[in-house]
Amino acid sequence: MSHPLFEAHKPTLDAALSALHTRGYWSPYAENPSPRSYGEDAAEAGKRAFESHLGRDFVLDQPGQAGWAATERSPYGVALDVRYPVCAPDALIGAAEAAMPGWRKLGAEGRVGICLEILQRLNRRSFEIAHAVMMTTGQGWMMAFQAGGAHAQDRGLEAVATAWDEMSRIPAEAVWEKPQGKNPPLRLRKHFEIVGRGVALVIGCGTFPTWNTYPGLFAALATGNPVIVKPHENAILPAAISVAIAREVLAEQGLDPNLVTLAVVDDPAATRHLATHPAVKSIDFTGSTAFGNWLADNARQAQVYAELAGVNNVVIESTDNYKGMLKNLAFTLSLYAGQMCTTTQAIIVPAGGIDTDQGRKSFDEVAADLGAAVARFLSDESVATAVLGAIQSPATLARIEEAHGFGQMVLASKALTHAEFPRAQVRTPVIVACDAADEAAYMEERFGPISFVVRAADADAALALSERIVRERGALTVGLYSTRDAVVEAMTEATLRAGVALSLNLAGGVFVNQSAAFSDYHGVGMNPAANASYADAAFVANRFRVVQRRYHID
Amino acid sequence: MSHPLFEAHKPTLDAALSALHTRGYWSPYAENPSPRSYGEDAAEAGKRAFESHLGRDFVLDQPGQAGWAATERSPYGVALDVRYPVCAPDALIGAAEAAMPGWRKLGAEGRVGICLEILQRLNRRSFEIAHAVMMTTGQGWMMAFQAGGAHAQDRGLEAVATAWDEMSRIPAEAVWEKPQGKNPPLRLRKHFEIVGRGVALVIGCGTFPTWNTYPGLFAALATGNPVIVKPHENAILPAAISVAIAREVLAEQGLDPNLVTLAVVDDPAATRHLATHPAVKSIDFTGSTAFGNWLADNARQAQVYAELAGVNNVVIESTDNYKGMLKNLAFTLSLYAGQMCTTTQAIIVPAGGIDTDQGRKSFDEVAADLGAAVARFLSDESVATAVLGAIQSPATLARIEEAHGFGQMVLASKALTHAEFPRAQVRTPVIVACDAADEAAYMEERFGPISFVVRAADADAALALSERIVRERGALTVGLYSTRDAVVEAMTEATLRAGVALSLNLAGGVFVNQSAAFSDYHGVGMNPAANASYADAAFVANRFRVVQRRYHID
Secondary structure, three states, rough: OOOOOHHHHHHHHHHHHHHHHOOOOOOOOOOOOHHHHHHHHHHHHHHHHHHHHHEEEOOOOOOEEEEEEEEOOOOOOOOOOEEEEEEEEHHHHHHHHHHHHHHHHHHHHHHHHHHHHHHHHHHHHHHHHHHHHHHHHHOOOOHHHHHHHHHHHHHHHHHHHHHHHOOOOOOOOOEHHHEOOOEEEEEEEEEEEEEEOOOEEOOOOOOOOOOOOOHHHHHHHHOOOOEEEEEOOOHHHHHEEEEEEEEHHHHHHHOOOHHHEEEOOOOOOOHHHHHHHOOOEEEEEEEHHHOOOOOOOOOOOOOOEOOOOOOOEEOEHHHHHHHHHHHHHHHHHHHHOOOOOOOEEEEEEEEEOOOOOOOOOOOOHHHHHHHHHHHHHHOOOHHHHHHHOOOOOHHHHHHHHHHHHEEEEEOOOOOOOOOOOOOOEEEEOOOEEEOOOHHHOOOOOOOOOEEEEEEEEOOOHHHHHHHHHHHOOOEEEEEEEEOOOOHHHHHHHHHHHHEEEEEEEEOOOOOOOOOOOOOOOOOOOOOOOOOOOOOOOOHOOOOOOEEHHHHHEO | OOOHHHHHHHHHHHHHHHHHHHHOOOOOOOOOHHHHHHHHHHHHHHHHHHHOOOOOOOOOOOOOOEEEEEOOOOOOOOOOOOOOEOOOOOHHHHHHHHHHHHHHHHHHHHHHHHHHHHHHHHOOHHHHHHHEHHHHHHHHHHHHHEEEEEEEEHHHHHHHHHHHHHHHHOOEEEEEEEOOOEEEEEOOOOEEEEEOOOEEEEEEOOOOOOOOOOHHHHHHOOOOOOOOEEOOOOOHHHHHHHHHHHHHHHHHHOOHHHHEEOOOOHHHHHHHHHHHHEEEEEEEEEOOHHHHHHHHOOOOOOOEEEEEOOOOOOEEEOOOHHHHHHHHHHHHHHHHHHOOOOOOOOEEEEEEEEEOOOOOEOOOHHHHHHHHHHHHHHHOOHHHHHHHOOOOOOHHHHHHHOOOOOOOOEEOOEEEEEOOOOOEEOOOOEEEEEEEOHHHHHHHOOOOOOEEEEOOOHHHHHHHHHHHHHHHHOOOEEEEOOHHHHHHHHHHHHHHHHOOEEEEEEOOOOOOOOOOOOOOOOOOOEEEOOOOEEEOOOHHHHEEEEEEEEEEEO
């Protein structure tokens, strides 16, 4: 007797598993906000739904509510004033624990079916969520719709499918029959039950409140764990809508909605209290290395899956498509004003310059041409504001200012005016050239539209520097431009040693900062930038255990 | 182009995977030391091979050798005097790191093929290894052959098959083709490479030097990691033979034998140095909770898979087979003189007694009848010494003495003389009755042939006590005897909450202390007795990562 929602969504699940095992392109969720995919009224209805939250209480009917908090400040300068319930952490944990046995008893099929239903509902509300993502993070509209909607849903589905892939290979029961020579065999019946490890805490970030939250949320939930979502104080609405949808589906199914709750805290100590609570057995965290290390040191009762700071880098050794390379890099540096965990920060170029299809280019020419490519790409202000979005945090604005002093200026950052949102903080990238020895400049993460063209002694030194950056500072992405097999091979070996994903000679419509669900392993989990990957077996397998019982049968 | 050893052993691998997914009885390794399975000369040749090690240098040709050490003392009182190479920890780690890239490049099929070949060679040398296990641990011969040979090999194979199950679902490469409407699709080729996390350290125990070592050894090796085996100082020979066999196969295959090395240390600080070395990324440990906690606190750079102390327990609420129950428990308490991590320590009985097929039995009658059943089972001294084996450590001898003061004596321990080994330290079990309130007596692990019949207020209190013991002190096994569905259900729920494997009403030829590979999840990994289980997905999936590279294709 399979669960009706499991049956209903099984074709999607089967296709997701097939995609995971072949790792070609696949997505069930349309990334374009087109009426053909989402319906004629979807865009308008979604915008209205978003606006209906503004200036209101976001009612979730959670236990232990002690008050309301409104902490979001839109990078676009518009008023949000959504008030969220502030609930006592212990009440959320107690309610989560109480909800857990029923969720376990539902079994893997039921849990997966319900997760897939939640994802489908999230997809239907993509416009509403996209507006919430855009207005809280500063992402441009198209990016908010894609990364905040379909691509985030893809990552959630990927986690569910990966969890199912592990859980489905565990039989519910078995007959164990051991021959005893001439005597009758020993016969046991055994039951195997999948049991979640305990309360899961998912701590979101301010820039990708759905994309970086759904993997942990759905991996934990599918494997039998209640989930407390603790969003970034400035990007609550996308998480709140997502949690509300999950609670709605759970309640419809007669399950305890407190399996998924939202933790909005008005005191930072509450987050630390949640994270170190003995009942919390897993923490998914995206954010600063400082807090990630604090979690690793203090939340020892939990398995921590962390995505932290890094210094993504690209080595340019040679290219047969100079123009394509520059355009490709210009897009990467510009998209969401470099506020992606995958944006390139250090672009390492041999001091002696590089061979290209346009002849030899000196180090200074490469740097200048890259700056010019960025300036050209952003020369149309309407394109520029759509691509750049707004700067998410005042700290990033300060880093942009500071970056101008870190070396030889290649391209200065400019403030642009957004036609639709005059109070939006829009900034173009700053690019600085420096020597490899200037490690203080480029060797720590400077989150935002800040990058460095780093002068290495030669190609070997460039590769060695890239590897050392990955090992010491971490990286989610590295790139290489080279026409030489030996260089490609050496860089490949370096990335295998250091543990980082490599993009080679990207000069078209794919960018080093993009990671596609079902195909790209985001994060790897081998260097300081992340200790886990979306979504491999290790991301899900440790979130549950198998508890068995056995007895004799005739 | 598959690896020849992968092809050669593929039928075994396929059968192992099938067994894992159905969890019925299966083993490719004969557990009986019969000539039909192992050949006419195997027994004699194995004994000679074992004896050839005694009083000699065990040459392994490892790097950094600084001397020799002979630390083993046989519980059977026979001279061993095998001298093992003592190698500098940093030399072993350096050699392991140097060997790793070649092992990675071989690929999952090659690694799995070689692991399966090593296991086959281990099986062929089961007699030699069984003698080594028996003489270093004090196990009886049949147990040493079974648990030290075939069953340990089963657990190794289980780990390899589980690793393969995870690795085989990752394609080596993919073409990712994303439609672009009317434009040509974006096309990337992607390569996915499985990369081990780093040097694995496997720390063995003094009682099961192969059974508790092979899972970590083979899980780490198959997933791409070099392995340093650090055996217990009193049970080196079984590990040394196993390591030598692994090195022999690796060398034959043209691979670096330093992928598997033996770390015999003459200074305890060397173990701590190994465990906290930055290159060591995983530690498999079986042993004391004190050192397990030290590893968790100090070896933070590594994933620690630990099997620690616990207080296994059985609740007797009622039975329809009183005699069978008592015989079954008597065997469990006697086997290897209770020196198994799965032996029952606390037998919890309601103060008001129990219903049985032989009428009502008072608490005192149950305790006395259990003592009598043990005494009867061990009344034939040749049976007794074969089952009990010898006491592995002087600390266990001391604990037996001490136990006599912990309550009302049910059965005193006796020293027996072993006909073949007159200097063997053979002891029968001690059983003490006490109240549930006497927690100081039974609520900590007292490793050895020491058990307690614990008087609980009633059945509910007995179940609650069992659950609390599991939660607070840990347990690898619990049992229940009950004829009442409601009690079975309540105990089942308690074990699902606390996370421990349950055996129900065992009264025949299966015992609560036995755990069968491919079927039983040994350890669960949810309570203080173990943080991992042999061998589920979580036991292997975190030992490797996937590193990818991608580039445009036409």
